[in-house]
């Protein structure tokens with residue numbers, strides 16, 4: 414089965430084509446046939462297509478909206494230019510899997526999309542006004558372009574965290590606001606934390622209930638997740654992705670009184686402060702330079718920039734705080750896993766995070782950290798052999814889980830991982 418995986422953001426569109434099916438999932442033999450991204454939809458967009466074994470294609474072309482973008486991508490997918498094995502026409506695309514950011518309290522597992530599900534995703538727009546509308550555009554466009562005969566499935570970023578207990582998800586505000594408006598912690602990056610847990614379980618041949626790990630997804634957005642007995646019991650993002658760790662441009666945890674204080678002092682509106690907390694805070698805000706970790710590390714090393722160092726220090730400090738908190742919450746963990754652009758690629762940041770955490774049983778091996786020891790095609794170990802708590806790097810692959818959930822929903826097989 415060829416699954417078209419779609420991840421629509423406000424002005425971006427990422428896609429993959431994944432060949433998968435129940436027997437392929439069982440053998441872990443499903444594979445990516447193509448991938449790509451369109452950025453700056455609505456203007457002169459930047460387009461990138463990749464198919465394994467071929468040079469990436471980069472172009473710039475006007476893309477009016479998400480529908481036009483998906484149309485363009487599908488045309489490329491079925492074209493001779495892409496040369497994707499086994500795909501010659503639209504009929505060779507058998508299903509579509511959509512990443513949907515917010516499923517609220519009702520959509521807590523992947524589901525086949527029908528009108529009722531679309532209404533339920535619309536109901537969550539209030540909770541994710543920046544994300545769910547873009548996801549819905551993708552769903553509607555794919556339906557129009559591929560027809561009702563091609564099944565579509567929604568996979569929610571929040572779903573993995575639906576197992577959080579009340580003590581983790583409730584805020585300390587009057588309970589009526591939870592009841593009235595569903596103000597609570599939902600958590601995001603769920604598919605990535607689930608993927609990491611799945612890979613760890615496979616490597617160790619554990620049953621699902623045997624997985625007790627702390628997953629650290631460190632990218633432009635960043636979150637930590639406490640996975641106990643295979644389920645998310647706590648995570649650092651909350652009502653929105655703004656809470657928790659310091660991120661590229663998001664502030665992470667702050668005292669909420671700052672919002673009122675700033676509106677008063679700067680004479681700006683609440684929504685302007687909200688934009689500042691989302692778009693010009695975090696690494697960018699502290700350094701005053703960039704929200705990109707790789708660039709910050711360069712500034713720190715080459716120019717000894719003090720604020721670049723400060724931003725990186727706050728980032729690492731916050732991750733360490735959450736790791737410590739989750740150890741206490743879980744009463745110990747088998748492993749701490751790094752994923753996401755920073756977690757997968759930056760040995761320096763991993764080292765700075767792990768420094769001083771030997772007290773928790775995390776003994777990083779400096780050499781392995783620079784070149785992770787491959788223990789499976791998907792996992793690199795970076796701790797000493799006798800480290801009481803394993804430390805690993807597992808490159809995330811949310812698209813693979815979205816494709817697999819799509820297959821399972823189409824075949825009406827319950828999701829397992």
Ligand code: ADP
Pocket residue numbers: 631632633634661704705706707708710753754755758759
């Ligand atoms: P997103 O959350 O948008 O998916 P990614 O997971 O791709 O983002 O992570 C992007 C972040 O990873 C950027 O801050 C980038 O600088 C950082 N990054 C990627 N490679 C490296 C590297 N080798 N060293 C340090 N940071 C890196």
